[in-house]
Amino acid sequence: MDTGQGNGAGRSTASDPDRLRRLLRAKDRMDSASHEPWPVARLAQVSHVSPAHFARMFKDAFGVPPHRYLLTRRIERATALLRDSTLPILDIALQTGWNSLGTFGRTFRDITGESPGDFRARMRAMPHALAEAPACYVSAALRPGLTIAVSEKRRREEGAQNGATETEDMP
Amino acid sequence: MTQGVAVVGLYVHDQDAALAFYVDKLGFRVHTDARNGDYRWLTVQHPEQPSFQLGLFAPQPPTVDAATAQALRECVAKGAMPPLVLQVDDCRAAYERMRGAGVEFTQEPIERYGNVDASFRDPSGNGWKMLQARRG
Numbered sequence: 001m002d003t004g005q006g007n008g009a010g011r012s013t014a015s016d017p018d019r020l021r022r023l024l025r026a027k028d029r030m031d032s033a034s035h036e037p038w039p040v041a042r043l044a045q046v047s048h049v050s051p052a053h054f055a056r057m058f059k060d061a062f063g064v065p066p067h068r069y070l071l072t073r074r075i076e077r078a079t080a081l082l083r084d085s086t087l088p089i090l091d092i093a094l095q096t097g098w099n100s101l102g103t104f105g106r107t108f109r110d111i112t113g114e115s116p117g118d119f120r121a122r123m124r125a126m127p128h129a130l131a132e133a134p135a136c137y138v139s140a141a142l143r144p145g146l147t148i149a150v151s152e153k154r155r156r157e158e159g160a161q162n163g164a165t166e167t168e169d170m171p
Numbered sequence: 172m173t174q175g176v177a178v179v180g181l182y183v184h185d186q187d188a189a190l191a192f193y194v195d196k197l198g199f200r201v202h203t204d205a206r207n208g209d210y211r212w213l214t215v216q217h218p219e220q221p222s223f224q225l226g227l228f229a230p231q232p233p234t235v236d237a238a239t240a241q242a243l244r245e246c247v248a249k250g251a252m253p254p255l256v257l258q259v260d261d262c263r264a265a266y267e268r269m270r271g272a273g274v275e276f277t278q279e280p281i282e283r284y285g286n287v288d289a290s291f292r293d294p295s296g297n298g299w300k301m302l303q304a305r306r307g
Binding site: 031062 | 184254275277278292295296
């Protein structure tokens with residue numbers, strides 16, 4: 001295992017390629033098991049960086065905080081299952097990492113702008129055009145963009161009501 | 172075939188590490204390994220694809236300036252380079268063999284619509300999809 005980090009993690013930027021490569025490993029692990037809980041301590045361990053600095057380093061490297069990245073991956077998987085399977089929506093929610101249908105439905109709607117059921121109905125009505133490209137690349141390309149926190153998005157859309165925090169949705 | 176794409180290059184963080192990976196772990200062969208000072212033109216070939224070379228190039232001056240080289244190294248390490256696809260006859264067998272050799276898989280084989288695919292990365296961070304296409 002490479003160790004390009006030194007002991008001044010707090011001072012260094014996230015631009016060291018060795019460290020970026022290790023941060024990528026944490027991103028890969030979330031990609032491969034987005035239904036699992038990914039607390040910062042677990043991700044930091046994968047990347048061999050300090051838990052105190054992991055979230056900032058990840059955001060510097062990939063542009064979004066790790067928990068928000070995980071949310072987009074879960075929604076991406078859920079949209080694929082809604083589109084391509086006949087699984088009940090509750091099963092999809094549980095399989096993609098949510099503990100309740102309510103939280104899943106609310107987060108899905110906040111991010112995509114429609115309910116899981118409406119999304120499924122709309123997809124059913126559309127012909128599939130991208131069958132020639134490898135599925136994962138298509139999936140990644142259609143990943144929901146989440147440039148602001150879910151809670152912020154929710155706040156903006158509802159008018160400044162009392163916003164739930166994004167971390168509420170995470171294990 | 173006399174016309175077509177002959178070389179496509181990857182940027183790698185370390186050419187020695189890349190060579191060891193593509194040759195020892197993936198089973199590619201060295202096609203050209205030519206040095207001129209700090210510059211090294213390094214290409215490998217899939218054993219069943221003699222008309223195509225995969226270049227393993229280091230972003231470095233004077234080909235690119237130092238700051239650009241650093242930015243490219245960061246992009247590679249972040250997995251931000253374009254998709255690569257390796258076609259195989261038997262994805263699960265290749266997966267077992269390569270995993271045994273120490274290849275870092277990011278997705279184990281999954282069957283989708285008759286295709287089987289897995290994902291791995293080279294030491295630099297370049298991401299490969301390994302694809303067994305549906306037969307017929």
